[in-house]
Amino acid sequence: MALRIGYFPHNNSLWVLRHRGIVERTIPDVEWIDIRTLPPGPRPDVTAGLPTSHGDGLFDGSYDFIGTGFTPPITAQAHGHDIVYVGVSGPRVENSKFVVREDSPITSLEDLRGKRIGIGHGSWQTTLALFALDKVGLTWSDVTPVDLNGNDGAQLFLDGEIDAWTGSYPSLTRVEQQIGVRELIPTDGLFSHRSLWFTRRDFAVDRAEELAVIVAALQESDTWIRDNPREAAELFAADGGGDLDEWEYALRHRPFGVLPVSEDFVLEQQRAADLLYANGLLPKRITVTDALLPGIAEAIPPVPETAAA
Template identity: 40%
Template sequence: MTITIGVHASNPSLFHLFHLTRLGLAQQELEPLGESVAFHPYSNGVRTGELLTRGVIDFGGTGSTPPVTAQSAGHDLVYTAVSAPRPEHGALLVPEDSPVRTVGDLKGTTVHLAIGSWQTHLVAKALDDVGLSYADDITAVRSTGESEQLLRTGAIAAWVAQAPQLAAARRTGGLRTLIPTGDVISDRSVFFTRRELAEQRPEIVEALTRALQRADDWAAAHPREAARLAAADLGGEVDDWESALTALPWRIEPVSEEFLAEQQEAADIFHRTGFIEHPVTVANAVARTSATAPVPASKAV
């Protein structure tokens, strides 16, 4: 059997697992189980639930929002592991001289963000915390390559930046952080699979989790090389990538009750604001076996 791992640029652990095929991390973990590995690159993590259901991939990872929207759309997924919290991964920025001083001041404004990603969770939760609605009180617009410039010229009120974009914006100056991500959500990478694989072949899930941790161990130990890899493939400056990657925790953790509670809170906010059509019970996305077993120890890279 070949295990197909979905890969997209927004998930750092999967990005490195894929680009380190010369080290054979996933293959080494799967071979003792009689399995081989293949990678399926795609551009939008929001599609991960659909690709799992269709059998295009067997395992994937995103930020916090896509698994919730996938559950709402009827995809029967199972959480397998999460990253440690990433409080420095992103931030909601406003111009330095902006009259927007609090989240409440965003009412009636336009905010650019990667709609459908963890950024939706950040903005929706921050607004909900002050009694505002993601659906009714701001105009949420999908970020583009022009978002930073639009923010700097005052054409939009706020912009969620992440990773090298955030590092570059801070290096340039003239912007300030309205919402530090870690003050609102934990912003974890989230890994999940189909229920059938999680419940019938848990040893494969454990092997893939070990491979992810080994990829993370490599990135933590080689930040400059990881930055060069990201800049070459995704664009941006190597120094900005190094700043962004150094801020990540590079640690894979088990699915915890705390994580599930945060996901449930997000699901409730999304449904209340109409971002998802159907209510979601996040606890249903847990394997009926040992879903919360400790992450197996990783091997040295």
């Protein structure tokens, strides 16, 4: 049975791993599924729910393993899917910002009431926005969220089509080169913005050796990215994914390496799930610890000090 791994550029680790052939040294029969090519899942109105496509792919036969940001596994769990968290990255607080234009009349989070906030709905951006709004007692219904799916959020922000934006690098680099921006609230201390990897429970149990191979390969590849950010950036730029220098800057400012799921992560993820439900974006409450599996942490090798030869 082929090992199917879902990947896309926004999970930098899996994108690079796809191009380096490390998994194939141990498991020759690997299918890499670019999730951008899969049929899109339903996208409910941005005020009424979350899209489910990333999590659903694990259960419709598209792939066995995936890496995303905070929100997709929460959504998958809320729709009854039996996922298991495999590992997380370190905090990526320098990579994401909740910004307005420097000359914007919005000077505080309270000023967001009624304003248009650009997000990739269903991604980590939804969670970041909710954490910020909750900080001052605002809810999803107090703002006008704009789903940027399929659109260039940076350009919409530059054009003034949205009042605030949950942006990340390298897209933020292009904006910062053209206009002044202000962070409404520092991401550090608000949201850890980790990458995370998850799978189905049956895969984690029945194909544990293959899962261990994936994690070890990610660890090796992530160390290579850390030590060779320019070469790694070339893999993204070659796909038409933006400017080489911008990608190098982004990669140099992200943590690489797979870490075991921690208590702090679980608590933050549960808070995100509770906020999503309270704001009407999930069909039911979930318990994040239901997506944990004893023994997973022991299968994660330490982050190497230097890249493998």
